[in-house]
Amino acid sequence: MFGYGEGLSGAESPVLEAAKLTKVVDSERVALSSVDLVVRSGEIKGLIASNSFTVKTLFELILGLKSPDAGMIVSGGGAGLKAEQSPQTQFGFLPEEIHIPDRMSGLEYLRLMANLSGMNRGEALSQIASVTERLGIGATLGLKCGSLHIPERRLLALAGATIHSPELLLLSEPIKEMDVFAEGRVKDFLKSTADAGSAILITSREMGAIEKLAQDLVVFSESQVVYDGPMSLVRRFSGRNVLAVEIDGLHSHFESALEGPVADGILAFQFDGDRYVIRFDEAMFLTEMLRVILEAAEESGVILCGVSLQTEDLGETVRNILINAPVRERSQSSLPELRGEPKKELPAAKDTD
Template sequence: MSVLEIDRLSKSYGSRAALTGTSFEVRAGEIFGFVGSNGAGKTTTMRIVLGVLAGDGGEVRWDGRPIDADLRRRIGYMPEERGLYPRMKVGEQLTYLARLYGMDAATARASMERWTDTLGIAERRDDEVVKLSLGNQQRVQLAAALVHEPELLVLDEPFSGLDPVAVDVMSEVLRERAAAGVPVLFSSHQLELVERLCDRVGIIAAGRMVEVGAIDELRRHEVPRWRVDGEPAAAWAPGLAGVRVLAETGTTTVVELAAGSEQAVLAAALAAGPVREFALERPSLTELYRDVVTASNGTEVPA
C-alpha cells in the first residue's frame, strides 16, 4: 500500500529557515491534516513534494522510492492559489488537464463528467472559470486535482472560501478517496474541520513538526482530567487522595485524578448529590494547537 514519507526536509530562503528537519508520513487510506500558522512551512513542504521547490536537505519518498517526475504524474495537487485558466470553459479545461496526464479522449471526458457531477458543478461545464463564484472555482480546482484519478492527493487549503454545503461535499469526496486506499494530505486553518475529518494530524511551527499523531492520542492529558457535573467540589473533593481541582464553572468541576482513583471520586460525588456527568476532559484540537504552538514559539500564534 502507498505511503508518502517526508524525511528530515530542510529549506531556507536566504537567512530564514522555512523547514528544519521536518518529518512525517501519510499512510495509505488515511486523511492527514497539516496545520500551522501562516509561514510555518506547510506550503513549502507541499511544493517540495510536488517538485515545485527543491529542498536543501532531506528526502520525499513514496512506496520507499524517491519521488521523481513519473511518480508525480500520479499525484493530485491542489495549490492554495488557483491555477486554472480563467477564460477556458470548465469542461474543456478539465478534459484537457486529464489528457495531459495521459488519459485518452473518451476516458478524460468520462472522468470530467464524473467529477463535475460529484462536486455539483455539472451545469457549469460550459461556463468560463472566471464567470464562476469563488466557491465554484474552488470546486473546479478540486476536480482538476482528481480528474486523472491520482493515487495520492496533496491539497493546500482545499476548504478555503467554501460554504457549509460545499464543505460537506468536499469532505465526502476526501473520505471516499481515502476509503479507496488513497493517502490524502491537506492543510487547513479550520481546526474544527480537521478534527472532524482527519485520521491523524501534524502541527508545524516555525518549520518544525511539533506534534504528529491521531487526534485522540494528541488530545490526551499527561495526567487524566475528568469533568464532574454535580454538586460543588467543596462538597465532595476535600480529603480525597490524588485529586486536584483545576476549574469550576457553574455545576461543572474539572479535576486531575491519580490513576485508579476514578471510582472513589465518583462515589464521593454521588454521596454529595446527583451526578449528571462524569467523563474524561480532553482539549479540542484548537486548544491543543494553541498550547503546543505557544510552547514551541514562546508566543501564541493563530491557526
C-alpha cells in the same frame, strides 16, 4: 515527538517518505528542521503549523519546486518516480488561491487538466463524468469559469486536481468559503478518493476544516514535528468531556476522592484558581460524569457549589500541544500519559476574556 509513529490509520504502502528533511527559507527563518514524515496510501492527514511557511515549503519540496538543504524526500513507494510517471501524474495540487481562465468553460478546464495528465479522450470523458457527479458540479460544466462563485471555482479546481487519480493529493484550504452542503460533498469525495488508494495531505488555517476532513494529524512547531498521530487521540483530549466544578470544603480530601476508586473514568484534573477542571473519558455520558462528581463530593465531605460543562474546541487542544510540547531530539516516542496510566494534570487552561 508526540504520536504513535508509522501506520496510524492501518493504511498501506508509503507514497511519500521524508527523513531528516531540512529547508532554510532565509537567514532568519527555518521552514523545516530534521523532519521525519511517512504518508501512506489511503491516509488523509491534516497539517497544522505554528507559522505560515512551514507547510507551504513542505508542499513545494514534494512538488519539486524547491530542493531540500539537508535530508531526503522520496515519493513513489520509496523508489522515486515510477518509469511511467511524471510529477504531473503522480501528484494533484489544490492551491488556496484558485486561478482558472475566466473564458474557459468548466468542461474545457477539466479537459485541459486531463490532457496535461496524458489521458486519452475516452479516459478523460469517463473521469470528468465521475468527478463532476461525485462533487455535484455538473451544472458548472457549460458555464464560463469567470461567472462562477468562488466555492464553485474551488470545487472545479478540486475536480481538476484529482482528474488523473494521483497517488498523492495536496490540498490547501479545500473547503474555504463553502456552505455545509458543499463541505459534505468534499468530505465524501475525499474519503472515496482515499479508499481508492490516494494519499491526501490537507492544510488549513481553520482547525475545524482539518477536523472535518482528516483522519490523522501532524502538528509542526518551530519547524519540527511535535505530534504525528490519529485525530481520534487528539479528540480524546479536546475538552469534549470536561466539567468545571466549584466546591466548599477541604480541597485535599476532594482531590483524594478524585484519585480514588469512585473516580472511574477521570483522565485528569487540575485546580484552576477557584474551580476544578476535570477531564473524563470521551465515551462517558454527562449523567455518568455527574455521578462520579457526586460520589467524590460525598466521600470527601465537601459541598458542591457549581458544576458546568466546558466546551473547548479541537483547536484549543492543538494549541496546548504547541505550548506544552517543546521540540525534542528526533524520536518516535509517544505521549506517555495517553498510552499508560493517566496523569492527574491538564495542559494549560484556556485564557478567558
